[in-house]
Amino acid sequence: MTNPDPISAASLDRADSRVRNDESFAGALRGFVDRIRSGDLGMLPVILGLVIISIVFTALNPVFLAPNNLVNLLFDCATVGVISLGIVCVLMLGEIDLSVGSMSGLASAIIGVLWVNTGIPLPLAIIAALATGALVGLVYAVFYTRLGMPSFVATLAGLLALLGMQLYLLGSTGSINLPFQSDLVRFGQIMIMPAWLSxxxxxxxxxxxxxxxxxTSKRRVEAGLAPLAMRLVIAKAVTLTLALGIAAWYLHLGRGIPWMFALFVLIAVVLNYGLTRTKWGRSMFAVGGNREAARRAGINVNRIYVSAFVICSTLAAAGGILGASRLASSSQQAGTGDVNLNAIAAAVIGGTSLFGGRGSAWSAVLGIIVIQAISNGLTLLNLSSSLRYMITGAVLAIAVIVDSLARRSRVTHGRA
Amino acid sequence: MSASMQASAAEPILRLRGISKNFGAVSALTDIDLDVRPGEVVALVGDNGAGKSTLVKILAGVFQPSAGTIEYLGQQVILSGPGKALELGIATVFQDLALCENLDVVANLFLGHELSPWQLDEVGMELRAWSLLRELAARIPSVRQPIASLSGGQRQTVAIARSLLLQPKIIMLDEPTAALGVAQTAEVLNLIERVRDRGLGVIIISHNMEDVRAVADRIIVLRLGRNNGVFTAETTHQELVTAITGAAENSVTRRQKSRSDQAISREAGL
Known part of the structure; x- marks a missing residue:
């Protein structure tokens, strides 16, 4: 060591002069702009999308922004949103589950048959539906890990097989009405959180x-690392609290915030914790980023795949149950049509990459709000379903294009 | 050279005797002996197909030898899998490094061995990462950058640092300088010396004779799956090439000869 270390007085992580450590607001803003320009878009497309959607639809029909319409929007978000949370898990690994729509339909059929037709208590019916979901996920995982079947093909086969099972269960009547006074239907249609709780x-x-x-800041200082920029943390916290507070106040001008949406957000919070703060989540990112590297680091890659497929199908079943409660029926139409693509599109629009290794639970939450806002707005305009499909398809295409371009830009900017 | 003098006195950490490996009728390795002592850099050189990679894979637990014994710290061991080798303290840095580009340096260092699995201890891991990198005097500007933004030499550094995390006794490097520029190669060689000075045994595989002679205490030549001599850094390039190719008259010398002949005739023509 010929040259003495002139900067050993600085904390460990601030010792290198090549790193810009600008902690002012201007610095944070510059960092943000740098990130966007390099293709690390984060939540920006969603927020831009929501602003554009709100302006366009409000101009066409002012009802769009009315508090009660937004409350309905939140009810609708919860069902497909829960499915989308599961999609985030499989996309994270660079895989896909195309059968989530059929799985949700099958779960709703199971509820209808077991609970209404056979008279089995509701909790048991719900457990049966969720367990079916977990089992289906396990089958996909075995197909993928043991038999080397691409998830695309395995779940495409599953899409048909599960749809068949749904139709078989529902039989010739084709639909089962759920009792309107039951807790399940009230949960999906009426139950609202009290204002104080919101x-x-x-x-x-x-x-x-x-x-x-x-x-964290305190621990970092104790450990000899630089503290967090508390001003930025405070700014973030204040912004978040203001935004949520205003949203809660506005929604309570109408009916208020649905319990079902709260459940959706709760699942998102749990998933977010799992993905960002546990070893399991770290392994998910690692397997999605570089499977071979993860394997050599001693991660049980197959178990990670099993966990992702099982979580995805189970959440799809949960979404199906919520869908049944929202519609007060188990029908042959449940889970068909655009449910599949909406769930996948929501995750991608929110910023989860189709190529694996990037994503977050919040992407599903924000993405589904965008998707449902479009669908809700188009419904208010009384457009035919043909037009609605075309527009939703175009939005999905745009989201995937943005994802691909951003990924290319990230590669050239060294952000993976 | 004090490190290697001291090393030759110490008991070997790893002692291979009569290791052979057959793939069907092909014997990739025959009767290989190899000792690695603490604080010693042993280079494995040889042409393509000489059996270097097979030997490394046996030590990493990827292949099992067909015959022969492996002694580790005086105990005979069977390296039944990559996990077993790691557990014993034999770490391998593969040529393709096996890093996750989408994760930051800390996450890569601790991949598969995170502190407190149910509530990741980010501060603890970052601190440990910094102290590890500092021990290696490694120049990584920030441990919160994704690997994708690091240079080749920095990635090699991260890969080496990661192999040291579990405090191994031996570290094997497969072609650590193959993809690196001049300055970055020097950095990695410095790093190897620092690892050696911490008392670890280092096995390095390289095609680059200059790098090998710059850092190795002993150079072990493999040829067609057999030991073909043990050399030191003082050995001339010529001698090494002869040992690797198996003949004083070989394609390398012929090429050099024809070039010098050309030069002579060009001078004569002037």
Whole structure:
């Protein structure tokens, strides 16, 4: 060591002069612009999309932004949104599940047959539906890991097979009505959180962000690392709290925030924690980014695939149950049509890459709001379903193009 | 040279005796002996097909030898799989590095061995990453960058640092300088010396004779799956090439000869 270290006084992670450590707001803004330009788009397309959608549809029909329409929108988001959370898991590995729509339809048929027709208690019927989902996911995982069947083909076969099972279960009648006074249907159509709880929950994320930021910062200083930029953490927390608070206030001008949407967000929170703060989540990113590297690092790659497929199909079944409660029926139409593509599109629009290794649970939440806003707006305009399909298809195509271009740009900018 | 003097006195960490490996009728390795002592860099050289990679894969637990014994720290061991080799303390840095480009340096260092699996200890891991990189005097600007933004030499550094995380006794490097520029090669060679100075045994495989002679205490030549001599850094390039190709008259010398002949005739023509 001929040259003495002139900067050993600085904390470990600030010792290298090549890294710009600009912690002012201007610095943060510059970092943000750099990220966007290199193709690391994050949530930007979603937020831009929502703004454009709101302006266009409000101009065409002012009802679009009315509080009660937005409450309905949230009810609709929850069903496909839960399915989309599962899609995030398989996309993260660079795989796909094309059968989530059929799986949700089958789950709704199971509820109808077991609960209404056979009289089995609702909780047991729900468990049966979820267990079927888990089993289907396990089968896909075995096909993929043991038999080397591409998930695309395995789940395409599953799409037909599960649809067949749904039709078989429902039999000749084709649809089963769920009792309107039951908790399940009320959950999907009426139940709203009390206002005080909404406001409390609106404050919670910001408060948690602050608390964690403060705690981490303290630990970093104790460990000799540079503290977090607390001003940025505070700014983020305040923005988040304001946005959520205003949203809660606006929705409570109407009916309020549905419990079903709260359940959806709760599942998203749990999944987000799993993906970002546990070894399992780290392994998911690693397998999606470089499968061979993950294997050599000692990760049980097959088990990760099993977990992703099982979570995806189980959440698809959960989405199917919510769908049944929303429609108060189990029908042959449940889970058909655009459910599959909406779930996949939501994840991709929100920023989960189709190529694996990138994504987040929040992408499904934001993405499904965009998708449902479009569908809701088009319904308000009384457009025929032919036009709605075409427009939704175009939006999906645009989302995938943005994903591909952003990925190419990330590669050239060294952001993977 | 003090390190290697001290090394030759110590007991070997790893002792291979009579290792053979057959793939059907083909014997890829025949009767290989190899000792690695603490604080010693052993280079494995040889032409394509000499059996270097097969030997490394046996030590990494990927292949099982057909015959012969492996002693590790005086105990006879069977390396039944990659996990077993890692567990014993034999770490391998493969040529393609096997890093996840979408994850940052800390995540790659700790991949598969994260601290507190149910609530990742990011601060603890980052601290450990910095101290590990600092011990190696490695020049990584930030450990929160994705691997995709690092240069080839920096990636090699991360791969080596990762192999050191589990505190192995021996580290094997497969072609660590193959894809690197001049300055980055020097950095990696420095890194290898620092690892050696920490008392680890280092096995390096390389086609680059200059790099090998710059860093190795002993150079072991494999030819057609057999030991073909043990050399030191003082050995001339000529001698090494002779040992690798198996003849004093070979394509390398013929090429050199024809070039020098051309040069002479060109001078004569002037």
């Amino acid at each position: 406001y409390l929950l609106a404050i919670l994320p910001g408060a948690l962000l602050l608390a964690r930021g403060w705690h």
